[in-house]
Amino acid sequence: MTAAVGPTDRPELGTQDHPLPPPDRTARSSPGASWAAFRAMLLRDFTILDKRLPQFVAGTVMQPLMLVFVLTYLFPKIGQAIGGGGGASRFSSLLMAGIVAQTIIFVGIFTVGTEMVRELGITGEMEDRLLAPTSVSLVAVEKIVSGGLQALFSAMVVFPIGAFVPSTPVYLDVQPVVLLTLTPLACLNAAALGLTMGSRFSPGTASYLFGVVALPLSFLGAIFYTWPSLTPVPALKYALLANPLVYVSEGFRAALVPSEPHLSLAVVYPAMIVSAVVFTVLGVRGLKQRVVT
Amino acid sequence: MARATRGIRRVLFVAALSLSAFAVAIVVLADDARLGCVTDAQRDPAYQARLLGQIEIERTEYEIAVTRDGQPVSGAKVCASVAMVGMEAMGVSDTAEETAPGIYKVAVVLEMSGGWRGSILITETGKPPVSVPLKFDVG
């Protein structure tokens, strides 16, 4: 080969210094390999989150901050009546539960959903993870866990907001056991829901879905009001039992303001467990269908 | 040097920060006051509770004078729960804050004139909750 003026793109290969070792033929046991892959994928997700941390924090904090600010600081300050005759303090306390629930659901659905739409779309970025020595199901489950953790973070952030922003006192009668069992369940639900929406629908449909579904889900999710108080509109009341956010909101009311009338935990827990299982299965299957033909 | 595992340093820091903020918030927010005043409590004739001042539609807050055996009760948790006669499902309730020894202020708006009924729930530390019935008319 004559020395040609070529682009710097061409590597000169001096393999004496860097010989490739012989192929490693031991097939590692599947569970060990799966656990290692799972941890690595989580690490990857959080490395990427770290790069976009300011955006993530701002985006996560904004919605609860605005809701709490307007409804529990501004309204009482300007004498704007809200929450019926129950008093601003009571309303604020009830609202807290609703806002925690809504934040979890939102963050779970959006982070997982939009990631799925993106990664399964044009870029095909998922491929390296799909070729990892583990099952596709595990990749889907990792997404749920990762999204759930982000939802958890967002839920934690709501409390300081609720403690320091409102202008009327907020009283929470925290039930630790309920709170600690309910929160992961809610986060799981949210992420599984996001996975299902993101993997089963084409990018265009999914984006549309997020827009059209998210708003009604929130406003009809018993955030600003409790479910039992909907007695004057019985048709709506029972229709809303189809909204997963209602169970999460009422569940958090049981965890934070148990003396208020709320949907019984005997209904909330089973509903949330069932919905978590259903959406996880649907989401995992959805991913499998999209990536393996 | 590329950021690898060091690459989640900021995430870990923010996570730790929010966990502590959460813990602080819980402490600040936690309060034994029973919202809604819906517990069953015994009556104790030693306790008295009285709404001070004019009871009218435009008022947004009321003061309650709480006494036991004629003496002002201080440092108790007090909440008021009232409803129009015949419309108990649409009652209002809220927690009261002590503004002076034995005087508790509660934010409550009585929206309609007519007969009202309810109770004041008083919980002194170390004692079981006590309910004092209330009955008044809004002019």
Place this chain on the structure above:
Amino acid sequence: MCSSSPFEVSVPEPDGDGPAPTSPAIRTGGAESGPAPSDVVVTTCLRKVYPGGRVAVEELNLSVRRGEIFGLLGPNGAGKSTTVGMLTTRVIPTSGTAVVNGIDVRAYPARAKQAIGVVSQANTLDQGLNVWENLYFHGRYFGLGDRAARSAADELLERFRLADRKASEVEDLSGGMARRLMVARALLHRPAVIFLDEPTAGLDPQSRIALWEVLVELQGEGQTVLLTTHRMEEADEHCDRLAIMDHGRILAVDTPQGLKASLGSGAAVTARAEERLDELAAYLSRAAGVTEVRVIDGDVRFNLPAAHGAMQWVLAAAQAGGFRLTDLSVSDDTLETVFVNLTGQDLRE
């Protein structure tokens, strides 16, 4: 009913070599005598039918020997990518078996993936991570610890001359560099075989040459490579053995020389006439040395033993028979000829 004995290849006589792997460079055509235990990739009656009935791959029997560069050659739609998909767990076979490094890919996909490295045609680098991180996390996915993954990533960046771009975002890489990075990534966990789907597609000539240098060098170190391509010249030059595929079937497998020797005989002639094509075809086929006569698309095609003097001969023969040719072309002995002979059609670009 699928027979797992290999497809028919007309070869003069078998060598004494048999299936034992020898140095790739001196491999000559030999009878395909079925898979050997040392073969890295073995498929048996592999078949894929997509929902709706489209048969993408049919009765595929393939074996790839350790340390060779094996090419799947064929036009778009031949089923090459589907075959690779079935070998790399991305496509589930309808029937048949695929075994990589002794592991049944259908039954144990997770384990099989340990032995497989894949370089897709599209850019599948992780956009959220930089160059170094793409390698590092690949290592972590495959069970390497933090330290091992770091050193593997650094090592491969050095080797593939990407070290100065280690902190770049992958979007900023040129096509050639991105492809190189994908090759590096696929090798990081030291798979028994790497699969490349159209590795030179979309690359400029310099990058193509560079990539082939890498692949040949890898092979020199004992790496087994299976690639798909529709670029005959590249396959001819670099592959130890080739399988020619079309319409989901393997039509022939041999070394490039072997294929040309047995199936591409001499020159391929294309003669065009305005009329009486079938008469012309019949007339020419009576001549000695004329083989594989076909009429396709207004041309009469056939083979002659040699390209030298072919044009004059055809012209003279046509004239003698009273035919008027409007066009005439003679092509040398190439894989293209082999392909055309096997399938009866041009390679569809």
